[in-house]
Amino acid sequence: MQELIDKIKRDGVVRPGDVLKVDGFLNHECDIDLFDRMGAEWARLFEGRPVDKILTIEASGIALACIASLHFGRVPVVFARKSQGKNLDGDLYHAVVHSYTHDVDNNVIVERRMLSKGENVLIFDDFLAKGAAIRGLLEICRQAEVNVQGIGIAIEKGFQSGGHDLRAMGYDVKSLAILKSMDGETGTIEFE
Amino acid sequence: MQELIDKIKRDGVVRPGDVLKVDGFLNHECDIDLFDRMGAEWARLFEGRPVDKILTIEASGIALACIASLHFGRVPVVFARKSQGKNLDGDLYHAVVHSYTHDVDNNVIVERRMLSKGENVLIFDDFLAKGAAIRGLLEICRQAEVNVQGIGIAIEKGFQSGGHDLRAMGYDVKSLAILKSMDGETGTIEFE
Secondary structure, eight states: OOOHHHHHHOOOETTTTTTEEETTTTTTEEEEHHHHHHHHHHHHHHHTOOSSEEEEETTTTHHHHHHTTTTTTTOOOOEEBOOOOOOOOOSSSEEEEEEEEEEEEEEEEEEEGGGGTTEEEEEEEEEEEEOOOHHHHHHHHHHOOOEEEEEEEEEEESSHHHHHHHHHHHEEEEEEEEEEEEEEEEEEEEEE | OOHHHHHHHHHHETTTEEEETTTTTTEOOOEEHHHHHHHHHHHHTTOOOOOOEEETTHHHHHHHHHHHTTTTTTEEEEEBBBBOOOOOSSSEEEEEEEEEEEEEEEEEEGGGGGSSSOOOEEEEEEESSSSSHHHHHHHHHHHHHHHHEEEEEEETTSSHHHHHHHHHTTTOEEEEEEEEEEETTEEEEEEO
């Protein structure tokens, strides 16, 4: 999606350690107009797929998923939570996900009643790198016996293994911008 | 807002310790259609107020804030983060907020460049009880020297002090449903 690529080129900041800061418009401040056009683009890419629910993971995925829902018949958005607080009880689906950003293992959970066997689910997230978060959501989908119709990603780090692995497993991954390389020294980014 | 009150009566579950579980539609699964009508109601309640940005706090506030933005000229949504990861560096506004749900102190942060002096800000969150999270966001607004035009809340626990205190401080708090009492034993809820 050219608009997103242009926005990353203009406002994204490359940091050492393959970190791309896009918090000015994607995951700290949210550009709602851009998100709306990203939702329209995902709707085009996933056209014809039945969608009963959208699944994402807190926190950065929520904003994208909710605006994307406007383009998929306003289906409910379920966001997986990263820890078990007092308010989450009862039967849970859960998976352990390693966060490379914060270097911790998170227990990712979804209450069982949020997903019903046979439902058609689209997964959305802001970033795809090694794919840890998405694999956690897929494990929850496996437990819930829902049909994963596709995976919508804003920015894929194409030089890491996540996207390749998920596509090799047969998942339909649609990333709106795929980075070919990043250089923390010079601050340059190349796109596929 | 009668629709929200009816939804809480039908789908909300009262637990001991003044916990109201509304994760079936508000803060785990998100009812996007309902959120859209809540956004319209907040737009009616805050009509005439200048709004440059919407401020909320991860994670549950994000979905409401993003859909609400559609009714306030699609202004950018900034969500405060609860811990400092590798991707958040530079100058930060911060406040310490106690989470009664998880019984921990969170360091709530917003990057300085996300809020500019003199901007008009609306704050949104899903719950208002003792007001700890909102007071954290207000402290960040004070540091940023922005104008807080109002505070939009989905569900206010009217039997706790937060709403009263904030209104006494002069803030325009608009809660779409205000609980007068909750009884964890009988599961009953009364609304104001």
